[in-house]
Amino acid sequence: MTQAEAGLPALDAQGVSKRFGAVVALRDAALTVRRGEVVALMGANGAGKSTFVKILTGALRRDGGDVRIRGQDTHLASPAGARAAGLIPVYQEPSLIRDLDVADNLRLGRTPADPFLHWVRELGIPDLRLDDRAGDLPLATLRVLDLARALAAEPDVLMLDEMTAALPTDLVERVLRVVRGQADGGRAVIYISHRFAEIAQICDRATVLRDGATVGDLPIEPGVEDRVVELMLGAALTPAAARDGGPRAMTGEPRLHVRGLSSGARLADVSFDLHRGEVLGVVALEGQGQDELFEVLAGQRRASGGTIEIEGRPQRFRHPADAIAAGLSFVPGDRADALLMVRSVRENIALPILAPLRRWGAIPMRTEGARVASAIERLQIDTRAQGEVRRLSGGNQQKVTIGRWVAGEVRTLLLFDPTRGIDVRTKRQIYGLVRDLADQGASILYYTSELPEIPQACDRVVVIFNGRVVEILDVAEATEERLMRAAYGLTSPEGRRAVAGAGRA
Numbered sequence: 001m002t003q004a005e006a007g008l009p010a011l012d013a014q015g016v017s018k019r020f021g022a023v024v025a026l027r028d029a030a031l032t033v034r035r036g037e038v039v040a041l042m043g044a045n046g047a048g049k050s051t052f053v054k055i056l057t058g059a060l061r062r063d064g065g066d067v068r069i070r071g072q073d074t075h076l077a078s079p080a081g082a083r084a085a086g087l088i089p090v091y092q093e094p095s096l097i098r099d100l101d102v103a104d105n106l107r108l109g110r111t112p113a114d115p116f117l118h119w120v121r122e123l124g125i126p127d128l129r130l131d132d133r134a135g136d137l138p139l140a141t142l143r144v145l146d147l148a149r150a151l152a153a154e155p156d157v158l159m160l161d162e163m164t165a166a167l168p169t170d171l172v173e174r175v176l177r178v179v180r181g182q183a184d185g186g187r188a189v190i191y192i193s194h195r196f197a198e199i200a201q202i203c204d205r206a207t208v209l210r211d212g213a214t215v216g217d218l219p220i221e222p223g224v225e226d227r228v229v230e231l232m233l234g235a236a237l238t239p240a241a242a243r244d245g246g247p248r249a250m251t252g253e254p255r256l257h258v259r260g261l262s263s264g265a266r267l268a269d270v271s272f273d274l275h276r277g278e279v280l281g282v283v284a285l286e287g288q289g290q291d292e293l294f295e296v297l298a299g300q301r302r303a304s305g306g307t308i309e310i311e312g313r314p315q316r317f318r319h320p321a322d323a324i325a326a327g328l329s330f331v332p333g334d335r336a337d338a339l340l341m342v343r344s345v346r347e348n349i350a351l352p353i354l355a356p357l358r359r360w361g362a363i364p365m366r367t368e369g370a371r372v373a374s375a376i377e378r379l380q381i382d383t384r385a386q387g388e389v390r391r392l393s394g395g396n397q398q399k400v401t402i403g404r405w406v407a408g409e410v411r412t413l414l415l416f417d418p419t420r421g422i423d424v425r426t427k428r429q430i431y432g433l434v435r436d437l438a439d440q441g442a443s444i445l446y447y448t449s450e451l452p453e454i455p456q457a458c459d460r461v462v463v464i465f466n467g468r469v470v471e472i473l474d475v476a477e478a479t480e481e482r483l484m485r486a487a488y489g490l491t492s493p494e495g496r497r498a499v500a501g502a503g504r505a
């Protein structure tokens, strides 16, 4: 690199536009990033962030605008061309081919194994084997592997789209350290996220997109959050309504009674009760058995021990249909598992409504239509590209997975990290929805990788460590510090007493 090049922005994009048929995804997007900087790219769901990154990495062609790399006007015609120019992305959805093992995936992407494995260890996954089949790995691991692959390519400009959204807190910390380290080592980073705490921790500036246009570029300093939200939404966000009444008294027979549940190597011994009208939070670091717990409850994986009772009746699930028939509705963390990608928003939301109605002959379209419309409205799903769900922005796809259960009549909802990739305003709507469902008598098990969500949405919280429940707390006592300590296996006497109580049949 010449000295003149070194002084120029690593990447400078101005006036970028892009349409998909009638949908204007970008009108006037601009972004500049220099070496040594982490720039946050922010915007509400559907603002155009992913489209912008795809243009900057050659995955999509822009309709108009200029892109300069180290001062050179550039037409990025393909992902390979962008890679050659040093622009490397990590997208929202895992990119490894599920049917291949890790080694074959590396070969396919021409990723050198040694630096890849170095970054995998650095990022906190010490036990990865190259012969692991990608499809058998948890979503969080797949995301970290995508990042390790990008780092192994030694990017000039690293672009991370919702990198931490599926990660538990311990992995998030490592990722943030590594990403900041990249910039401190002289690289440029573009960081898309809906999490302000992370942005405050590692970013230098925030560029804000609204409806496809850049509307602000601000240095990160104390108090910038409100200004960013205002720019993102075009208005100030009304303060979150305080939860009224505190946790309700949990009396009577629990709706879901789980005792000594175990499965595979990770889920060792989990017991808890979930009551009617209750939202029970689940907190755990990566790989503590939470994935297995939800899979067993959803009928996707067999329990090797323990019991599940629903309203006093013992259950044994052999298939997801058994869990659904027993009234358990599962929203998985990986939306690719939940959605029919080439079907419409309406069909995806109507799926569980139609299944029971079909048994009675003709489908009453009006009832279905009204329920679907109400779910779309309540979750503010952006339906500009509603013909096929795969064309929606990531956050809007996530809303469809939740809308499906809001539109139906849900009794027990198993939510696994439901706000992954969801913007700040819609997150609040989801907490409100979860509370409304509970007020109407639904029971909700709510795993979240974002601790600040617990007081917003939950009545009580169980913390799982090493496949076991180590602490059960009322939300009033569940400070972030206490939850983190418990998540690392450092529990309190009160929490241990509550766990001992739940262990009694």
Ligand SMILES: Nc1ncnc2c1ncn2[C@@H]1O[C@H](COP(=O)(O)OP(=O)(O)OP(=O)(O)O)[C@@H](O)[C@H]1O
Residues within 6 Å of the ligand: 020, 023, 024, 025, 043, 044, 045, 046, 047, 048, 049, 050, 051, 052, 382, 384, 385, 391, 392, 393, 394, 395, 396, 421
């Ligand atoms: N292939 C496509 N065909 C039609 N419309 C599309 C396509 N890809 C994106 N869009 C539309 O472009 C708009 C911007 O989407 P984009 O994914 O860039 O948003 P985003 O800011 O990344 O949102 P999120 O925070 O939800 O990930 C959305 O209305 C989306 O539906």
